[in-house]
Amino acid sequence: MLDYSGLHCLSEVVRYGSFERGAQALNLTQSAVSQKIKRLEHKVHGPVLVRAKPLKATDLGAQLLAHYQKVCVLEEQLAGHTGLAEEVSALSVAVNNDVLATWFSEVMAQFTAEKSNPVHIYNADQSQTRSLLQQGKVMACISQTGLAVAGGQSVRLGTMDYQLYASPAFIEQHLSQGINPETVNRSPGLIYDEYDVALLSDYQQQCMNVAPSINNCHWYPSSHGFVQMAVSGAVWALLPALQVKAQTAAGQLVNLFPGKQLSVPLFWHWFDLESAALTALTQAVKQVSKYQLSR
CATH class of the missing domain: 3.40.190.290 (D-Maltodextrin-Binding Protein; domain 2)
Structure with a gap:
């Protein structure tokens, strides 16, 4: 099972190009975001970020983000069908x-x-x-x-x-x-x-x-x-x-x-x-x- 909390962190730091701004968007500490991404990398057995300025996803990271985008869209649709709280993707x-x-x-x-x-x-x-x-x-x-x-x-x-x-x-x-x-x-x-x-x-x-x-x-x-x-x-x-x-x-x-x-x-x-x-x-x-x- 993928770590979707880690994928969410990965998505935000790539979106904003840095751990600092990504952490601010997530309302987490920079250290917490860094640890979540490290755990994600351990889980998928490879680096998900090119640690440069700005931060970019590796090929593996890009594949994971593509999967995460689809999951978010599907969850949004599921929320609409079930009456759960809906968060737009x-x-x-x-x-x-x-x-x-x-x-x-x-x-x-x-x-x-x-x-x-x-x-x-x-x-x-x-x-x-x-x-x-x-x-x-x-x-x-x-x-x-x-x-x-x-x-x-x-x-x-x-x-x-x-x-x-x-x-x-x-x-x-x-x-x-x-x-x-x-x-x-x-x-x-x-x-x-x-x-x-x-x-x-x-x-x-x-x-x-x-x-x-x-x-x-x-x-x-x-x-x-x-x-x-x-x-x-x-x-x-x-x-x-x-x-x-x-x-x-x-x-x-x-x-x-x-x-x-x-x-x-x-x-x-x-x-x-x-x-x-x-x-x-x-x-x-x-x-x-x-x-x-x-x-």
């Missing part, structure tokens, strides 16, 4: 940057109007989120892959459409000789991070009919900053059409290749748990994505 979700920057705030607004469960969002590329679900680090995710994980379900939400944008000032400075794949690839572009390389490469191959090239790209890992860099005239950028409706309407950004778009399918994955909160979150995701994403 957090839902952990992995969502990519572009969805967070566009429509997931509407999901949160709809969900929080109905449920009081905290939602802990892990920011990860849509090509990586399903792995976090598979590992048990989250209970649900938005992914570009449709195959459901073991013990879970998935549903297709729609597609996120990406187009290549630049400001009028950028076009005047860098593309005055004509807008074509060759002149664009020779001018300064933008990439979010290493995972964004695949997205841009797909656009270049499928929409520009050229070999992928990122030699002239800056790297700028900020969704808001990504748009601002393009508006400022510093770069061209591959952006979700949803995210820049206002900028294109105002003439701040121009679609460099009208009619050419990369459509990335998005799927909602969730573990098949008897959780009213997870069901409510799933319903909110389905409803909001229905009018935000292309079909």
Whole structure:
């Protein structure tokens, strides 16, 4: 039998990144929390924490925390059925940057109007989120892959459409000789991070009919900053059409290749748990994505 008191302590010190702040949240002494985690490590025959700043879970610790999250959700549901005192549990979700920057705030607004469960969002590329679900680090995710994980379900939400944008000032400075794949690839572009390389490469191959090239790209890992860099005239950028409706309407950004778009399918994955909160979150995701994403 696992030591759930120790798992609760582990969850809090990882959440807050230190024994001191975790102990404060638990209303225990730092020494008591440390002893509980040591007993847990003795029970599971291995370290559960990387004792650095901030504290992080080991692989074993992450597996235990994933199990603990599911147990908390199931206990919440059981409390609802039996009339026991109910304590809401957090839902952990992995969502990519572009969805967070566009429509997931509407999901949160709809969900929080109905449920009081905290939602802990892990920011990860849509090509990586399903792995976090598979590992048990989250209970649900938005992914570009449709195959459901073991013990879970998935549903297709729609597609996120990406187009290549630049400001009028950028076009005047860098593309005055004509807008074509060759002149664009020779001018300064933008990439979010290493995972964004695949997205841009797909656009270049499928929409520009050229070999992928990122030699002239800056790297700028900020969704808001990504748009601002393009508006400022510093770069061209591959952006979700949803995210820049206002900028294109105002003439701040121009679609460099009208009619050419990369459509990335998005799927909602969730573990098949008897959780009213997870069901409510799933319903909110389905409803909001229905009018935000292309079909």
